[in-house]
Amino acid sequence: MSNLPEGWAGARLRDVCELINGRAYKQDELLDKGRYPVLRVGNFFSNRHWYYSDLDLDRDKYCDSGDLLYAWSASFGPRIWDGGKVIFHYHIWKTRPVDALIEKRFLYHWFEWDKENIKSDHGTGSTMIHVTKGDMEARRFALPPLPEQRRIVAKIDSLIGKTKRARDHLEHIPRLVEKYKQAILAAAFRGDAxxxxxxxxxxxxxxxxxxxxxxxxxxxxxxxxxxxxxxxxxxxxxxxxxxxxxxxxxxxxxxxxxxxxxxxxxxxxxxxxxxxxxxxxxxxxxxxxxxxxxxxxxxxxxxxxxxxxxxxxxxxxxxxxxxxxxxxxxxxxxxxxxxxxxPSIAAQKERIASIESAFTWIDRLTADATSARKLIDRLDQSLLAKAFRGELVPQDPTDEPASALLERIRAERAAAPKPKRGRKKAA
Missing domain, CATH: 3.90.220.20 (DNA methylase specificity domains)
Incomplete structure (x- = not known):
C-alpha cells in the first residue's frame, strides 16, 4: 500500500485480528428449547425465531455481549453483539482483535466500509455473496497508530450518530404519509351528501x-x-x-x-x-x-x-x-x-381534483425523503472512506507509528511457544 498517511502502516487483516469459525449444525441438533440460543445469520439481522442447543462446546464456539462478529454468507457484515451469551453458527465469525494493535470499534467501522468494497467486487447483481476466511484474512488494511484510531472512532461515532438521527426521522415518513393520506380521504368523503x-x-x-x-x-x-x-x-x-x-x-x-x-x-x-x-x-x-x-x-x-x-x-x-x-x-x-x-357530479370532480392535488404533493415529498435516505447512506460511506484514507482527523507526530507496533507484535508472536491443542470447555 502506497501513499499512506504519516505514521500509518500497510497490513493484512490477519495481522490485526483472528477470525474464529462458528459451528455447523445438523438439523436434529437444533432444539426448540435449550441452554443456549444458537445465533444464525437470520438472527444476526432480523429473524426473531431462535433455535437452542444443549451441546457442550469449546469456549471459542460461544460469544457474549461486546464481541465483534461478522456474518460472511448471503446477508453479510459486522455487528457488535449485545444479546448475551450464545453459540454462533458456522456462517458467522467471532473476531479476536489484537488489543495492542487495533481498537475494536475501529475494526467494526472498517468492516462496515469494506463490506461495500466486497459488494462491488462481486458485482451489483450479486445477491448471495459470501467471503471465505482465507480471502478475508488476506484483505489489505491501512493501520493508523492506536491513539489516532481512538480519535477516528470518536469522530465517526459523533458524525454517524447525527446521520442515524436523520435516518430515524426519515423512516417515520411512510407511516406519516399513510396517516395524512387517510386524513385527506376522510375529509373528502365527509359531509351531508x-x-x-x-x-x-x-x-x-x-x-x-x-x-x-x-x-x-x-x-x-x-x-x-x-x-x-x-x-x-x-x-x-x-x-x-x-x-x-x-x-x-x-x-x-x-x-x-x-x-x-x-x-x-x-x-x-x-x-x-x-x-x-x-x-x-x-x-x-x-x-x-x-x-x-x-x-x-x-x-x-x-x-x-x-x-x-x-x-x-x-x-x-x-x-x-x-x-x-x-x-x-x-x-x-x-x-x-x-x-x-x-354528491353531484360537479362536486365529485372537485373532490377528485382536491385528493389528487394533495396526493401528488405528498408523493413528491415522499420521493424527496427517499432520495435523502439514499444520500445519507452515501454520506456514511463517504465518511468512512475519508476516515480510512487518513483525512478525517489530523495526524499527531508524537503517536507511536503503527509500523513499530506491528513489528513488535510480530516479534512477540515469533518468540512465543506454540500452544498445545486441547479442548477447553465453556464454564
Whole structure:
C-alpha cells in the first residue's frame, strides 16, 4: 500500500485480528428449547425465531455481549453483539482483535466500509455473496497508530450518530404519509351528501376469467393482481390467452371500468382498486379481480376508486374479507352493499381534483425523503472512506507509528511457544 498517511502502516487483516469459525449444525441438533440460543445469520439481522442447543462446546464456539462478529454468507457484515451469551453458527465469525494493535470499534467501522468494497467486487447483481476466511484474512488494511484510531472512532461515532438521527426521522415518513393520506380521504368523503350503495351506481359487476394465462399464452392480454399496483394499472408483467367472441364481449375492459382485487393472502391487498385507462381498454381480467362498470351520470370512476381507498371502506372490506384459511376474500355482493356519500357530479370532480392535488404533493415529498435516505447512506460511506484514507482527523507526530507496533507484535508472536491443542470447555 502506497501513499499512506504519516505514521500509518500497510497490513493484512490477519495481522490485526483472528477470525474464529462458528459451528455447523445438523438439523436434529437444533432444539426448540435449550441452554443456549444458537445465533444464525437470520438472527444476526432480523429473524426473531431462535433455535437452542444443549451441546457442550469449546469456549471459542460461544460469544457474549461486546464481541465483534461478522456474518460472511448471503446477508453479510459486522455487528457488535449485545444479546448475551450464545453459540454462533458456522456462517458467522467471532473476531479476536489484537488489543495492542487495533481498537475494536475501529475494526467494526472498517468492516462496515469494506463490506461495500466486497459488494462491488462481486458485482451489483450479486445477491448471495459470501467471503471465505482465507480471502478475508488476506484483505489489505491501512493501520493508523492506536491513539489516532481512538480519535477516528470518536469522530465517526459523533458524525454517524447525527446521520442515524436523520435516518430515524426519515423512516417515520411512510407511516406519516399513510396517516395524512387517510386524513385527506376522510375529509373528502365527509359531509351531508346523500348515501348510496355501490350497487346503486353500477351497471355491471363481474368476476374475471378462470382461463390459464401464460407469458406467450395467446392473442389477448389479461390483467391480473400484479397489474393492480398502487392504485394504478401496471402493464409491466403481462400474461395472455386466447378467447372466443362471447368471452371477449363479456369480459372486455373499457376505459373507466374499475378493477378490484377480490382474493389474496394479504388482507391489505383485498379491495385495492385501479381505474382502467385507455392503455388497458380491450384487455381482459383474471378471476381474482372484480370489474365494476359505473353509471357515469351518477358516479365518476375516480370518485369511487378513491372512496374504496378510504378508511371507512377499507375497514368494512377487511372485516368482511378476514379468513382463518390463509386466503382472504371479498365478494361482489359485499362490494355492492358498501355505502358512500354521493354528491353531484360537479362536486365529485372537485373532490377528485382536491385528493389528487394533495396526493401528488405528498408523493413528491415522499420521493424527496427517499432520495435523502439514499444520500445519507452515501454520506456514511463517504465518511468512512475519508476516515480510512487518513483525512478525517489530523495526524499527531508524537503517536507511536503503527509500523513499530506491528513489528513488535510480530516479534512477540515469533518468540512465543506454540500452544498445545486441547479442548477447553465453556464454564
Amino acid at each position: 346523500e348515501l348510496a350503495r355501490v350497487g346503486d351506481v353500477i351497471t355491471d359487476i363481474r368476476y374475471g376469467t378462470a382461463k390459464k394465462c401464460n407469458y406467450d399464452g395467446g392473442a389477448v392480454p389479461v390483467l391480473r393482481i400484479p397489474n393492480v399496483q398502487g392504485g394504478r394499472i401496471d402493464l409491466g408483467d403481462m400474461k395472455s390467452a386466447d378467447f372466443d367472441a362471447k368471452e371477449l364481449l363479456k369480459l372486455e375492459l373499457q376505459t373507466g371500468d374499475i378493477l378490484v382485487i377480490r382474493s389474496n393472502g394479504s388482507l391489505d391487498l383485498v379491495g385495492r382498486s385501479a381505474v382502467v385507462d385507455h392503455r388497458a381498454a380491450g384487455m381482459l381480467f383474471a378471476g381474482y379481480l372484480i370489474r365494476l362498470r359505473l353509471d357515469p351520470t351518477r358516479c365518476l370512476p375516480e370518485y369511487l376508486h378513491w372512496f374504496l381507498q378510504s378508511s371507512v371502506a377499507r375497514n368494512t372490506i377487511t372485516n368482511a374479507a378476514k379468513s382463518t384459511s390463509g386466503v382472504n376474500n371479498v365478494n361482489a355482493q359485499e362490494l355492492q352493499t358498501l355505502e358512500l356519500p354521493l
